[in-house]
Amino acid sequence: MKKRLLLSTILSLSVAFPALAANPQPGEELSDNQVYTYRILDAIKSMDPQISTDVEGSDVLRSLFEGLYNEDGDGNLVPAVALSHDLSEDKLVYTFHLRPESKWSNGDPVTANDFVYSWQRLADPATASEYAWYLELGHVKNAADIIAGTTPVDQLGVKAIDDHTFEVTLDAPVPYFPKMLTHTSVFPINKAVVDKFGADWTKPENMVGNGAYTLKEHTLGEKVVMVRNPAYWDDAHTVITEINAVTINDENVALTRYDAGELDQTDVPTGQYPSLKEARPDEASSTPYSCSYTYVINLTEKGNPALQDVNVRKALSYAVDRQILVDKVLQAGQAPAYNWTHFAVNGFAMPEIDYAKWTQEDRDAKAAELLTAAGFGADNPLKIQLNYNTSEGHKKIAEAIAAMWKQKLGVELTLNNMEWKVHTDKMQAQDFEMGRYAWCGDYNEASTYLGLFTTTSGNNNGKYSNAEYDKLLDESSTAADPNVNYTAAEQLLANDMPMIPIYHYTKVRMNKTDIRGLPMNNVQQTWYAKDLYRVKQ
Amino acid sequence: MTTYIFKRLLEAIPTMLLLIIISFLLMHAAPGGPFTSEKAVPAQVLANLNAKYGLDQPLWRQVANYVWGIVAHFDFGPSFIYKDRTVNEVIAQGFPVTLQYGLASFVIAVIAGVTLGVVAALKHNTGIDYAAVATATAAHAMPNFVLAPLLVLVFTLWLGWLPGGGWEGGELKYMVMPVIALSTSFMASIARITRSSMLEVLHSNFIRTAVAKGLPMRKVILKHALKPAMMPVISYLGPAFVTMITGSVIVDMYFSTGGIGRSFVDAALNRDYSVMLGVTILVGALTILFNLVVDILYAWIDPRIRY
Numbered sequence: 097m098k099k100r101l102l103l104s105t106i107l108s109l110s111v112a113f114p115a116l117a118a119n120p121q122p123g124e125e126l127s128d129n130q131v132y133t134y135r136i137l138d139a140i141k142s143m144d145p146q147i148s149t150d151v152e153g154s155d156v157l158r159s160l161f162e163g164l165y166n167e168d169g170d171g172n173l174v175p176a177v178a179l180s181h182d183l184s185e186d187k188l189v190y191t192f193h194l195r196p197e198s199k200w201s202n203g204d205p206v207t208a209n210d211f212v213y214s215w216q217r218l219a220d221p222a223t224a225s226e227y228a229w230y231l232e233l234g235h236v237k238n239a240a241d242i243i244a245g246t247t248p249v250d251q252l253g254v255k256a257i258d259d260h261t262f263e264v265t266l267d268a269p270v271p272y273f274p275k276m277l278t279h280t281s282v283f284p285i286n287k288a289v290v291d292k293f294g295a296d297w298t299k300p301e302n303m304v305g306n307g308a309y310t311l312k313e314h315t316l317g318e319k320v321v322m323v324r325n326p327a328y329w330d331d332a333h334t335v336i337t338e339i340n341a342v343t344i345n346d347e348n349v350a351l352t353r354y355d356a357g358e359l360d361q362t363d364v365p366t367g368q369y370p371s372l373k374e375a376r377p378d379e380a381s382s383t384p385y386s387c388s389y390t391y392v393i394n395l396t397e398k399g400n401p402a403l404q405d406v407n408v409r410k411a412l413s414y415a416v417d418r419q420i421l422v423d424k425v426l427q428a429g430q431a432p433a434y435n436w437t438h439f440a441v442n443g444f445a446m447p448e449i450d451y452a453k454w455t456q457e458d459r460d461a462k463a464a465e466l467l468t469a470a471g472f473g474a475d476n477p478l479k480i481q482l483n484y485n486t487s488e489g490h491k492k493i494a495e496a497i498a499a500m501w502k503q504k505l506g507v508e509l510t511l512n513n514m515e516w517k518v519h520t521d522k523m524q525a526q527d528f529e530m531g532r533y534a535w536c537g538d539y540n541e542a543s544t545y546l547g548l549f550t551t552t553s554g555n556n557n558g559k560y561s562n563a564e565y566d567k568l569l570d571e572s573s574t575a576a577d578p579n580v581n582y583t584a585a586e587q588l589l590a591n592d593m594p595m596i597p598i599y600h601y602t603k604v605r606m607n608k609t610d611i612r613g614l615p616m617n618n619v620q621q622t623w624y625a626k627d628l629y630r631v632k633q
Numbered sequence: 634m635t636t637y638i639f640k641r642l643l644e645a646i647p648t649m650l651l652l653i654i655i656s657f658l659l660m661h662a663a664p665g666g667p668f669t670s671e672k673a674v675p676a677q678v679l680a681n682l683n684a685k686y687g688l689d690q691p692l693w694r695q696v697a698n699y700v701w702g703i704v705a706h707f708d709f710g711p712s713f714i715y716k717d718r719t720v721n722e723v724i725a726q727g728f729p730v731t732l733q734y735g736l737a738s739f740v741i742a743v744i745a746g747v748t749l750g751v752v753a754a755l756k757h758n759t760g761i762d763y764a765a766v767a768t769a770t771a772a773h774a775m776p777n778f779v780l781a782p783l784l785v786l787v788f789t790l791w792l793g794w795l796p797g798g799g800w801e802g803g804e805l806k807y808m809v810m811p812v813i814a815l816s817t818s819f820m821a822s823i824a825r826i827t828r829s830s831m832l833e834v835l836h837s838n839f840i841r842t843a844v845a846k847g848l849p850m851r852k853v854i855l856k857h858a859l860k861p862a863m864m865p866v867i868s869y870l871g872p873a874f875v876t877m878i879t880g881s882v883i884v885d886m887y888f889s890t891g892g893i894g895r896s897f898v899d900a901a902l903n904r905d906y907s908v909m910l911g912v913t914i915l916v917g918a919l920t921i922l923f924n925l926v927v928d929i930l931y932a933w934i935d936p937r938i939r940y
Contacts, residue, residue, distance in 0.1 A: 224685035298717045318891030345886040353797035517665030554673040
């Protein structure tokens, strides 16, 4: 009774088969030097796909391991270990057809059992993965009970039909489930190696992966070195021979070292994008990055009583001149935000938010009117506390917004900066009035943003709760067109204003011009070193 | 003397225990934990994490387990943040790095600092003295977080002589800038202390006597003046030595050396309890040890001191 979906309905760009690889264009001559060196901010915390949680760790793991699907330069899915999949009519059973030639770096074939093992390991309470909830998010059958320790691990909804057929059963339809599979936490690992070496399996001398590269060296705080894996199924189409990820904490030193030719890629230090773009337009790039920046308002009784009034929240939001913030403070191509979901998220139709279309003068006038109606004015100024984690960037934004509110509304904003862990702890304990927050999408679909403001979300720090909103999100997973629900949900957020959207992120980088194949339209900023190559100049 | 050393080492045990317990409690008193993250970890997952790392047990038992692990197995536990590594591994990787550049910086700071200080004192109130004092003040006034990026700018970008960072097992060209950045301010302090202490000694009666009885100036300085003048310098050098060999967060951050200096700050900010305790214990033990070394040196230099 299974209906075979044409791969192309899901993998819209899969015509570029076989998968994606370094793909030099006619007329491009490859350089003799195919070593790629890029800057990372911090040491990689873990080389274990089921344990790693951070972005820089994922960037490295995508070279060492390969999951069911990869992403292309636009964020569309392309085949990786899985060539295609079928979906049952009830949309609960996914059957993945695995690539027979996919191998581990020790020469063993990659099988469906490897995925079964790795996914069970992710859910297993004994693994204590910080990303265990990812399976719960994907509604993989029994994941929640296994994480809670009430159901044995082997009851997880995953099965190896044969060596090259992997079946996943969900307990609710999740339309974006295939999109979730590019995340490193659901990458396969080699059971025999883990059994043999235990916790030491991620050491360079022990690690066995199925990615295009193998781990040669990992020195905390210095660098990660990866070299080609000759056993990788598409090694013939891979060009970069060695990848170096160098830890450099200071972005200015990183830029100096980039200028000295030690790095092929680095981040643009805050405030320097306009001048670098002007001086070196081919190197400086600003591309949309799936994160949104906001001030969350605490709607519980521990919050500021004045902020329980929706009109006060609206007044504050309207009076923020986001255009000035992105043009004068951030200066790196960020987009002003009037809604929550990042504008460039794949398939997301931007909702028509009323105040987004007004002029700033109109917004300011409306803000003043609302605040006066709420009983605040020159003789009774609104007093608010804003918490943010210590950072020069957050401070500049907070100071600019404080000035806007003071000038337009007479609001007295107190800025409280604190260490990051303290700030996070206070936010999660609802011990704040208004707090800086940012969210980066786990996958390329709007529900990763909108799910945050549902009543039961663990990240809903302001404790916004609206039954209608919850219903919209709940129904979106089975809706024919979830965008209808998403648009309506965004409208509710604009009406209730449980947070003040401020801007949508961009990734601002310097790239050497001889490096080609970098994805410029992937809002998740997912990239694969195997797709890069260096040309002769 | 042996009894004295033995006694001091015995005293170190309760000191270290106290250090561990106080650090442990202070760490746990700080808001947030190792698994506090902007993406909140669901309660059940957090419970699994706490169970795995023993954070679900009462504090006293955590401390007891921790101390027992160290005493019985010399095991400082797993890192809570660098989850592929144990604290022993983190220290084993980072400490040799800081030890290398720290030792080199120490030797350079002592030689340059003492020389500068002695010369300044001997040429008191001359152009040489002023130049030496100016050099020391400038070196002291230049914080290493300003010096480090400046060095990279000059030696890496402009001159192209040295790599801007990395360690590569301690190759000389990777060590030059970390050593300059770390030794400069220590050198300045040593020079200032040496100069003032030397001036004081040079004006004392026994030096006047030595000069009066016709000893050559060189002999007066090296044989009679230098030793007593070194006393305040040595008491400064004990803790300075420990600070240098356990590295500097600035050096590790700016030069990507992979040293242990960064782990201290990183571990504190990340609430990586075990790494932070491990580094604290390392620094604490070294401090106790080198304070003892300083006291022994005192007795050796100054015949009036007897234990």
